[in-house]
Amino acid sequence: MRLLVTGGCGFIGSAFVHMAIDRGAEVVNLDKLTYAGDPANVADVADHPAYSFLHADIADAASVRDAVEGADAVVNFAAESHVDRSILDPAEFIRTDVLGTAVLLEAAREAGVDRFVQVSTDEVYGSITSGAFRETDPINPSSPYSASKAGGELQALAWHRTYGLDVVVTRGSNTFGPRQYPEKLIPLFVTNALDEIALPVYGDGMQVRDWIYVDDHCEGIWTAMADGEAGQIYNLGGGYEAPNIEITRRILDLTGRDEGLIKHVQDRPGHDRRYALDTTRLRALGWEPARDFPGALAETVRWYVARREWWEPIKSGEYRAYYERQYADRIADS
Numbered sequence: 020m021r022l023l024v025t026g027g028c029g030f031i032g033s034a035f036v037h038m039a040i041d042r043g044a045e046v047v048n049l050d051k052l053t054y055a056g057d058p059a060n061v062a063d064v065a066d067h068p069a070y071s072f073l074h075a076d077i078a079d080a081a082s083v084r085d086a087v088e089g090a091d092a093v094v095n096f097a098a099e100s101h102v103d104r105s106i107l108d109p110a111e112f113i114r115t116d117v118l119g120t121a122v123l124l125e126a127a128r129e130a131g132v133d134r135f136v137q138v139s140t141d142e143v144y145g146s147i148t149s150g151a152f153r154e155t156d157p158i159n160p161s162s163p164y165s166a167s168k169a170g171g172e173l174q175a176l177a178w179h180r181t182y183g184l185d186v187v188v189t190r191g192s193n194t195f196g197p198r199q200y201p202e203k204l205i206p207l208f209v210t211n212a213l214d215e216i217a218l219p220v221y222g223d224g225m226q227v228r229d230w231i232y233v234d235d236h237c238e239g240i241w242t243a244m245a246d247g248e249a250g251q252i253y254n255l256g257g258g259y260e261a262p263n264i265e266i267t268r269r270i271l272d273l274t275g276r277d278e279g280l281i282k283h284v285q286d287r288p289g290h291d292r293r294y295a296l297d298t299t300r301l302r303a304l305g306w307e308p309a310r311d312f313p314g315a316l317a318e319t320v321r322w323y324v325a326r327r328e329w330w331e332p333i334k335s336g337e338y339r340a341y342y343e344r345q346y347a348d349r350i351a352d353s
């Protein structure tokens with residue numbers, strides 16, 4: 020099987036590239052190498068005969084057309100993926116997550132690929148007070164990020180209905196594990212705790228997320244790719260629901276740091292209070308998460324402890340400017 024994986028130098032995409040190579044697939048990894056993309060994330064497969072890399076933008080039709088040639092399936096991870104950055108600068112989110120997805124869909128249609136997997140997010144539903152979202156529920160995104168992801172998956176589903184392209188959409192929940200860029204909650208708080216600097220908890224910290232380990236997320240995408248029904252959407256959640264403050268305390272415990280590092284700061288605008296997913300549909304295809312949250316979190320923390328050389332260079336340069344913009348006033352005002 021030949022796969023075109025986009026965004027394979029990012030967090031989840033790189034884990035999926037490893038999984039696909041292990042399973043005997045040929046992989047073309049197309050990645051723009053934004054601030055979030057790092058070839059080091061796939062360095063150990065770089066010389067594998069079944070792997071090739073193309074430095075390109077999913078919104079660039081000519082590059083995408085070449086890359087898709089001969090692929091059996093396209094798995095689209097490429098995206099701007101961080102809510103806080105989308106609030107600061109939404110334009111790039113719309114360009115990559117909506118327009119880029121449409122360019123990729125068109126190239127897949129022209130090349131006649133057998134399957135297009137759009138990796139989407141539970142955030143397209145917006146917030147839910149009780150119960151869990153099902154795939155038939157309406158979408159109601161809150162942030163420029165989630166609205167852009169909703170735009171991308173609507174394009175994908177339209178390419179299915181209008182042109183008959185074989186599309187499946189996965190709506191994954193909050194993912195964690197090794198190689199996650201330290202702007203998202205878990206890697207940010209783990210690395211801040213290790214450096215003994217403040218953990219900026221937005222608002223009261225009682226916002227709830229459904230957490231999934233990265234390999235379980237990839238396994239779910241693989242299941243949807245292999246066995247999903249064309250035109251269908253699959254919720255993909257780990258089922259471990261916790262408020263942010265619980266995650267924060269676990270991280271402090273695992274890193275041996277004091278709760279004095281917790282700083283409650285000004286809340287994120289439009290902050291969704293709770294996400295929760297009903298995953299019956301994907302489970303009916305035989306998928307279920309393999310990892311328990313406390314064990315997987317402990318393993319993840321150990322990875323960041325052992326791999327300072329991975330995250331320390333990231334937390335300088337461009338990251339510093341972003342961190343100042345996002346957090347300096349919040350921390351000063353708290």
Ligand code: NAD
Binds near residue numbers: 078
């Ligand atoms: P990430 O930010 O770590 O990686 C994104 C990758 O896409 C990077 O390698 C980047 O260089 C690449 N990229 C960005 N713009 C591109 C463009 N225009 N063309 C080609 N490549 C481009 O993201 P992630 O956390 O690995 O998320 C991967 C996908 O999964 C995204 O689509 C995201 O919306 C979705 N998702 C993420 C989570 C999560 O918790 N991280 C949860 C559910 C869904």
Ligand code: TYD
Binds near residue numbers: 142202204205226287
């Ligand atoms: P994040 O990892 O950005 O994922 P998402 O916004 O896509 O769910 O944030 C997870 C939760 O953690 C979310 O409720 C916002 C919160 N959060 C903080 O409280 N402080 C922070 O510095 C960050 C990055 C997130």
